[in-house]
């Protein structure tokens with residue numbers, strides 16, 4: 001044994017681990033560059049006056065370069081010059097720079113918003129537990145030796161009050177399928193790998209902190225709790241601490257990206273990190289759910305997703321699970337979010353413990369499934385940050401998506417060879433329709449689909465059984481229609497503008513295309529008020545997807561610019577026949593627009609697997625090739641499409657919609673401002689007992705007036721009591737604080753309430769202060785600053801406060817990229 005060599009190797013391993021992804025967006029600029037395969041990146045670096053940082057994640061022939069802010073170099077001018085010459089196809093004589101195919105200076109973008117939910121403060125749940133179910137659960141716990149203290153509160157695993165309203169997982173566990181061999185990773189704000197409830201399942205090798213460049217993505221900021229709570233839902237260990245995860249023997253890792261500003265290059269690297277070992281990426285975040293944003297992931301991130309489905313998991317494709325978004329109360333819809341709207345993500349919405357629609361979970365044609373989360377007086381009970389800490393108030397679509405990730409881990413445990421499309425196929429076939437009196441369509445293959453619930457709720461047992469036996473799909477094929485040029489003004493009122501394209505048998509044969517899975521429509525529409533628009537897609541079978549809905553808060557004078565809308569409703573159709581889009585503007589007002597053009601893409605199973613190439617990587621030019629067909633639209637009479645309006649707002653709905661991260665909270669009451677024209681769209685009131693005894697903005701909890709009086713009376717007493725107690729403890733605490741200096745990492749966290757979703761916008765002095773802290777954290781002045789490593793402190797002298805804070809405060813620009 002050569003000890004020195006061994007030590008040297010260890011030191012090297014440590015060094016390379018520490019230097020995995022060193023980025024400092026305060027002091028350095030970064031450039032992502034796509035090179036010809038044979039172009040040496042070091043030579044490109046010296047030609048541009050930049051430093052070479054290494055390969056860009058898993059993206060083929062993509063590299064990252066950097067420069068300290070203070071260094072003078074001509075890189076930007078040179079790259080711009082190259083771009084122009086490439087466009088003119090006049091590229092000669094630039095030497096090694098001829099090998100530059102594409103470049104992008106990295107812009108820091110505001111943090112993505114966590115989709116943790118509206119708090120639901122454990123209000124009394126009317127029904128009492130069913131004695132038989134309680135006994136059954138006790139037997140099960142004995143049989144599986146589950147001794148975790150909050151297992152009995154984890155109604156999403158076994159609901160003893162609303163029977164049947166759980167993920168139906170126990171029959172899977174009884175077969176010994178508990179997640180062995182499966183690995184999920186929380187792409188979030190960290191994971192507490194030292195929690196007793198997580199540490200035995202923690203997967204260190206698949207984890208990384210991209211915010212603080214550290215191999216351990218542990219929570220470092222006061223509100224870094226979201227990732228840990230989500231991780232507990234997936235894979236909390238069965239060990240007598242807190243509760244258990246859905247896949248309690250699966251491995252769980254963390255990729256920390258939500259706690260600081262990052263760039264597309266960081267995100268693309270994170271989304272492919274250790275993608276042979278990390279099977280499922282659970283993502284409970286996205287662009288703001290404010291009913292106004294229309295943002296899609298940038299090109300590098302879209303390339304990372306295509307790379308993941310083609311190469312990750314030994315070529316079977318990684319799974320991206322995304323929370324549908326909490327913007328329903330703001331009239332938002334998940335087709336306006338480029339992550340949930342992507343064919344590469346499984347979009348999961350939330351229902352409550354009674355199986356009811358929640359006021360927050362967004363609808364859309366791209367939503368595949370729903371599962372349980374907060375509402376009807378309860379929330380998800382899970383692990384929290386700390387050695388032995390539990391949390392009983394986890395909610396929003398943030399809490400739904402990880403339950404999906406846990407169930408998918410069980411499916412991979414049972415059948416590791418499922419591809420990313422097989423898993424989606426299983427969900428199409430196994431979704432359980434709920435609330436069938438609401439708006440459901442029967443699809444071509446006889447499944448039920450709803451824009452509110454996708455194919456229905458997840459049933460772990462049915463999913464795992466289907467996973468065991470389903471025939472694997474042949475590789476993915478696609479068919480692109482030409483661009484259909486319309487250039488016609490959009491009528492207002494009851495007429496819509498319809499444009500059709502006939503897909504023939506020969507078209508599809510030529511494309512080696514057999515059966516439809518996803519359908520995307522890329523379109524350009526100009527309009528002086530984007531929120532007035534809505535779009536239907538009508539398939540040859542007559543099934544209608546509402547690709548876009550009116551959004552009462554969306555005032556953008558922007559329309560849709562090369563935006564790609566996606567629907568999963570047409571899964572199983574042949575694709576042959578006439579596909580139509582109908583663009584509508586049902587709001588009679590001074591705002592009008594023009595339908596410019598559109599393009600249909602069918603994605604699905606190929607005919608001949610031996611003859612099916614992989615999809616080329618997306619490029620910036622995917623929408624340039626307008627092999628245009630000019631067509632005349634026709635007028636059809638239309639009804640206003642659905643628009644998202646929740647009836648059951650919580651006391652202060654605006655509090656929960658978004659954190660004050662990259663958008664100021666809307667003024668109170670903004671969400672109740674209905675648009676001037678009538679939108680006959682409110683979902684049916686669920687309960688006739690739902691009459692109000694207080695003004696309408698107080699929730700009725702779906703109970704009678706008498707019970708409401710009782711609840712509010714009890715609440716008032718509790719509030720008074722807590723206020724008294726709070727004052728007492730506050731004074732005590734002040735005394736204590738003066739006497740001893742507290743030195744705890746999560747010092748800011750005074751109590752659970754202050755944490756309500758890290759939202760901080762809620763009323764009350766303390767919450768206001770917290771919001772300030774979050775803002776500061778963002779601008780670079782947080783408590784986290786105090787945890788800066790020495791090396792970072794050294795770099796502080798180069799710090800350029802101006803641009804960093806300015807960039808931090810700026811909202812993310814309207815993005816034009818859709819899914820290709």
Ligand SMILES: *[C@@H]1O[C@H](CO)[C@@H](O)[C@H](O)[C@H]1NC(C)=O
Pocket residue numbers: 168170171172432459461462
């Ligand atoms: C739930 O699981 C049980 C087995 O534990 C199974 O018999 C049943 O079909 C599953 N699904 C539903 C919807 O009950």
Ligand SMILES: *[C@@H]1O[C@H](CO)[C@@H](O)[C@H](O)[C@H]1NC(C)=O
Pocket residue numbers: 487
């Ligand atoms: C669109 O139509 C208008 C007239 O309605 C015309 O002036 C314009 O040139 C057309 N644009 C294109 C790109 O065809």
Ligand SMILES: *[C@@H]1O[C@H](CO)[C@@H](O)[C@H](O)[C@H]1NC(C)=O
Pocket residue numbers: 489490590592593594
């Ligand atoms: C929109 O309305 C304005 C004023 O009423 C009119 O001049 C314009 O031509 C209209 N544009 C379209 C595309 O209909």
